[in-house]
Amino acid sequence: MVRVVVDAMGGDLGLETVIDGVAHLSLEDNDIQMVLVGDADAITHALGERQHDPRKLQVLHSDGVVAMSDSAKDALRDHPNCSISVAMAALARGDGDALVSAGHTGATILAASQHLERLPGIRRAALAAVHPTEHRHGPREDPFALILDVGATLSATAEDLVSFAIMGSAYAQIISDNPNPSVALLSNGAEPNKGTEAIIEAHEALINHPQINFAGNVEGLDLPRGTVDVVVCDGFLGNVVLKMLEGVTEVVTDLAKDAYARKFLWRLGLTMLSQGLRQLRTMTDWKQYGGAPLLGFDKVVIKAHGRSNSRAIRNAIKVAAKAVSRDLAGQIRRGISHTD
Amino acid sequence: MVRVVVDAMGGDLGLETVIDGVAHLSLEDNDIQMVLVGDADAITHALGERQHDPRKLQVLHSDGVVAMSDSAKDALRDHPNCSISVAMAALARGDGDALVSAGHTGATILAASQHLERLPGIRRAALAAVHPTEHRHGPREDPFALILDVGATLSATAEDLVSFAIMGSAYAQIISDNPNPSVALLSNGAEPNKGTEAIIEAHEALINHPQINFAGNVEGLDLPRGTVDVVVCDGFLGNVVLKMLEGVTEVVTDLAKDAYARKFLWRLGLTMLSQGLRQLRTMTDWKQYGGAPLLGFDKVVIKAHGRSNSRAIRNAIKVAAKAVSRDLAGQIRRGISHTD
Numbered sequence: 035m036v037r038v039v040v041d042a043m044g045g046d047l048g049l050e051t052v053i054d055g056v057a058h059l060s061l062e063d064n065d066i067q068m069v070l071v072g073d074a075d076a077i078t079h080a081l082g083e084r085q086h087d088p089r090k091l092q093v094l095h096s097d098g099v100v101a102m103s104d105s106a107k108d109a110l111r112d113h114p115n116c117s118i119s120v121a122m123a124a125l126a127r128g129d130g131d132a133l134v135s136a137g138h139t140g141a142t143i144l145a146a147s148q149h150l151e152r153l154p155g156i157r158r159a160a161l162a163a164v165h166p167t168e169h170r171h172g173p174r175e176d177p178f179a180l181i182l183d184v185g186a187t188l189s190a191t192a193e194d195l196v197s198f199a200i201m202g203s204a205y206a207q208i209i210s211d212n213p214n215p216s217v218a219l220l221s222n223g224a225e226p227n228k229g230t231e232a233i234i235e236a237h238e239a240l241i242n243h244p245q246i247n248f249a250g251n252v253e254g255l256d257l258p259r260g261t262v263d264v265v266v267c268d269g270f271l272g273n274v275v276l277k278m279l280e281g282v283t284e285v286v287t288d289l290a291k292d293a294y295a296r297k298f299l300w301r302l303g304l305t306m307l308s309q310g311l312r313q314l315r316t317m318t319d320w321k322q323y324g325g326a327p328l329l330g331f332d333k334v335v336i337k338a339h340g341r342s343n344s345r346a347i348r349n350a351i352k353v354a355a356k357a358v359s360r361d362l363a364g365q366i367r368r369g370i371s372h373t374d
Numbered sequence: 375m376v377r378v379v380v381d382a383m384g385g386d387l388g389l390e391t392v393i394d395g396v397a398h399l400s401l402e403d404n405d406i407q408m409v410l411v412g413d414a415d416a417i418t419h420a421l422g423e424r425q426h427d428p429r430k431l432q433v434l435h436s437d438g439v440v441a442m443s444d445s446a447k448d449a450l451r452d453h454p455n456c457s458i459s460v461a462m463a464a465l466a467r468g469d470g471d472a473l474v475s476a477g478h479t480g481a482t483i484l485a486a487s488q489h490l491e492r493l494p495g496i497r498r499a500a501l502a503a504v505h506p507t508e509h510r511h512g513p514r515e516d517p518f519a520l521i522l523d524v525g526a527t528l529s530a531t532a533e534d535l536v537s538f539a540i541m542g543s544a545y546a547q548i549i550s551d552n553p554n555p556s557v558a559l560l561s562n563g564a565e566p567n568k569g570t571e572a573i574i575e576a577h578e579a580l581i582n583h584p585q586i587n588f589a590g591n592v593e594g595l596d597l598p599r600g601t602v603d604v605v606v607c608d609g610f611l612g613n614v615v616l617k618m619l620e621g622v623t624e625v626v627t628d629l630a631k632d633a634y635a636r637k638f639l640w641r642l643g644l645t646m647l648s649q650g651l652r653q654l655r656t657m658t659d660w661k662q663y664g665g666a667p668l669l670g671f672d673k674v675v676i677k678a679h680g681r682s683n684s685r686a687i688r689n690a691i692k693v694a695a696k697a698v699s700r701d702l703a704g705q706i707r708r709g710i711s712h713t714d
Contacts, residue, residue, distance in 0.1 A: 185562065222609070270562050274560060274594040277593045
């Protein structure tokens with residue numbers, strides 16, 4: 035049995051969407067127990083309107099929510115009983131094994147650092163994300179790769195980058211069923227002496243690391259290609275490149291729409307290409323990936339996308355449960371213990 | 375009359391390609407004089423096989439060339455008379471107003487720093503590049519934006535970022551006929567307090583800069599969209615994101631080819647879409663942009679792409695001549711003199 039604390043208030047689509055995902059999941063054949071944190075009346079009302087299995091659901095009342103436009107610091111200080119704080123406190127005191135939130139990213143990271151313990155040897159947490167790639171990854175042939183950190187930190191020391199490599203490798207093993215994921219540092223050249231001091235030093239430390247299948251440095255070219263399974267960088271760089279990949283997807287979609295509007299022959303061509311476009315859309319659909327893990331704490335935390343629909347919420351909770359049952363924290367601990 | 379020194383040995387396609395571009399250009403109606411640096415016999419032979427205007431061409435002998443696989447430092451030390459060194463020395467002593475090379479990027483930057491003077495107030499040179507965007511830019515509606523630095527430096531101070539902004543703005547004004555190009559800092563959020571210390575400090579300095587149309591910070595999303603005309607970042611970040619954009623173009627092309635091979639209906643669809651694909655290819659074809667300027671020196675230096683064909687070489691020389699005749703250096707000087 036895995037217990038997942040769910041921030042029912044977070045997410046752009048509102049409480050109804052989260053409860054919809056939770057209610058559906060409770061009816062599936064699994065051993066996931068959920069603690070729903072938020073306005074108890076609203077949650078109870080939303081559950082009342084949906085088929086659900088009450089034996090798998092528990093409600094924990096909270097007061098208020100961090101809005102997307104809020105400063106995380108101010109919001110958590112001014113609203114100590116907001117949903118993400120109450121949810122994280124419940125996780126910390128052992129009422130759950132994992133937490134899922136589609137709410138404010140900064141507030142989720144800050145609340146985690148306020149309430150949870152970092153794993154031994156981990157100086158900084160990292161947020162990881164998946165991005166679509168041309169190459170396939172792991173035995174399931176996933177059309178995406180993992181990149182971290184994408185925004186929990188700004189800069190990173192060599193030691194931080196090494197711990198990100200260990201955490202990313204552990205997560206890829208568990209989530210993609212990939213026993214030996216390849217890991218690389220993102221740099222401005224493939225040679226070991228390319229990059230910032232932190233990257234060069236991390237490269238040296240990773241070359242002989244017994245737990246890491248280290249592929250050296252990769253360059254910007256390798257991100258859309260998907261040359262490796264896990265790409266490691268500091269949070270500033272990760273944030274910029276991840277948003278850039280999102281932007282590219284948007285632009286390709288815009289160009290296709292534009293063509294669609296303009297010309298009959300193009301329209302015909304596009305219809306014929308629809309199978310291919312559908313494939314591309316699936317490839318770049320974050321909804322099916324289940325969210326971004328916040329790695330480095332002693333509990334599993336999954337940040338679902340703000341625009342998550344009920345299916346994405348359901349997937350995020352499943353991913354969280356999988357990470358718990360496959361002992362993500364233990365896997366990271368073992369990697370760290372093999373670092374000099 | 376503008377005099378352009380051309381490194382005839384540089385470029386993946388060899389001397390014949392460079393001479394082809396030069397010979398063609400000499401027959402066009404312009405006032406560009408060219409100094410061709412390289413193996414004098416080979417240049418004379420290649421010219422002999424092509425129509426050209428000998429009044430516009432001069433040959434300067436050099437010995438050896440920096441191979442793409444060489445270390446720039448070692449190569450320039452061991453081969454002091456290689457083409458890029460001889461060409462840069464000729465530029466420095468006033469035998470030319472500008473230099474174009476399709477050779478080794480690192481060697482071009484290093485030779486420039488060895489031979490040329492930096493403009494007053496410029497602590498570091500920057501390599502700028504254009505990348506395709508969804509939005510159009512300037513009165514000519516160029517489908518590309520400028521980004522710098524993309525690899526002349528690794529890290530950059532706030533002062534460096536401000537000088538990159540001035541240089542990029544000056545170059546966009548001259549090359550895109552854009553009297554008031556918008557300039558932004560690439561960061562991990564639009565807010566003024568987002569980013570590294572250097573970015574936050576540069577933001578403060580640029581907000582009230584009288585010569586810069588400062589648009590604040592942009593994020594990764596804004597690069598493919600092309601929200602602004604000039605994007606400023608340090609050379610490490612610029613290198614990663616530029617290569618990533620190249621990678622995306624490659625992947626889209628690969629996906630299209632793959633579809634082409636697989637299915638007849640797709641094939642038909644693609645044929646019908648060919649006009650759109652041709653447009654996309656043009657949008658992402660660096661050959662027509664004429665190369666990347668190395669900014670910050672008292673002479674114009676244009677690094678043409680290694681894979682430049684003869685048309686790309688011709689365009690790079692024209693761009694160099696345009697930058698000279700519109701006084702790029704003077705424009706940058708004026709911007710710097712208005713910086714506190």
